[in-house]
Amino acid sequence: MEAKFTFDSSGEFCRWLAAFRMASRNKPAGSPGHSEEVRACEMFLEMQRTVGKNPKENGSLVGHFVPHRILKKKSIQKIAVQVLTFHGSLDRCSVLESKLAYIRAWEGLQDFGLSYFIIKFEGYRMKDELLGVAYNRLVRLDPQTHGHMQTWRYSTMRTWDINWEIKEMKVDHEDGGFSFTCSSADLKLLHEFIGGYIFMSMRKDVHEPVNVELFYKLTGGWEG
Numbered sequence: 001m002e003a004k005f006t007f008d009s010s011g012e013f014c015r016w017l018a019a020f021r022m023a024s025r026n027k028p029a030g031s032p033g034h035s036e037e038v039r040a041c042e043m044f045l046e047m048q049r050t051v052g053k054n055p056k057e058n059g060s061l062v063g064h065f066v067p068h069r070i071l072k073k074k075s076i077q078k079i080a081v082q083v084l085t086f087h088g089s090l091d092r093c094s095v096l097e098s099k100l101a102y103i104r105a106w107e108g109l110q111d112f113g114l115s116y117f118i119i120k121f122e123g124y125r126m127k128d129e130l131l132g133v134a135y136n137r138l139v140r141l142d143p144q145t146h147g148h149m150q151t152w153r154y155s156t157m158r159t160w161d162i163n164w165e166i167k168e169m170k171v172d173h174e175d176g177g178f179s180f181t182c183s184s185a186d187l188k189l190l191h192e193f194i195g196g197y198i199f200m201s202m203r204k205d206v207h208e209p210v211n212v213e214l215f216y217k218l219t220g221g222w223e224g
Contacts, residue, residue: 014041040064111146114139115193118184122168128183133193136201138171154198162191195219 007013018037019029027033043064062071062080071079090098106112114132121129130146132139140150158172167187170179182190195218202214 010042010045014038014045017041110148116141116184117182117190119180119182122179129180131180131182133190133197135197138194154194154201160194162187192219 005016007016015038018034018041021037021041022029022031022034062076062083065083066079090101093101111132113134115134117131117133119129119131120127128143130141130143132141136154138152138154139148141147142149152171152173152175156174158174160169160171162169164187166181168179168181169187169190171177181187196215199215199218203210
């Protein structure tokens with residue numbers, strides 16, 4: 001279902017848009033924070049009118065859309081133009097098309113689908129590392145910046161097993177092997193993540209019967 005609204009003034013538009021935004025967070029229009037939401041909408045409209053004229057003003061406006069750490073590295077003018085260009089490309093989209101565009105952009109993010117675990121690699125017992133687990137790979141990340149340092153894909157993984165007595169996982173990969181322990185969660189959880197993802201990658205046809213025995217073998221290794 002779609003609805004089209006027309007407004008007599010920019011102020012009326014901002015009040016309605018702020019109310020919709022509040023409603024999406026299950027908050028009534030009169031709740032605390034509504035006036036700030038209205039102001040944010042007004043600032044966005046102002047950015048559309050003034051982009052390129054006042055660099056400082058543009059910086060405060062794009063701050064609503066882009067993290068400050070990005071603003072420090074990129075040109076504010078270029079970011080403002082990109083924000084307006086992308087926003088303009090959605091003007092004629094339906095609600096469903098806009099949602100699909102959002103999902104595609106989300107899936108395109110570098111960290112999409114990653115679940116994070118704090119681990120310690122063998123040989124670096126005193127140092128906490130960050131491990132990202134995705135549907136097709138393991139990723140070693142910088143704990144401070146979340147930058148990707150190393151990637152191991154399941155398709156090139158030879159073997160992986162766990163020593164349940166000392167709770168240590170060992171992975172044998174084409175680029176070499178490594179072992180680690182997990183300090184942020186029970187190793188069973190990490191085992192289930194990896195085993196479950198590998199099981200799904202082995203299913204070429206989603207309509208074929210589920211191999212329950214293989215699923216439990218991959219995700220419940222501590223039981224057998």
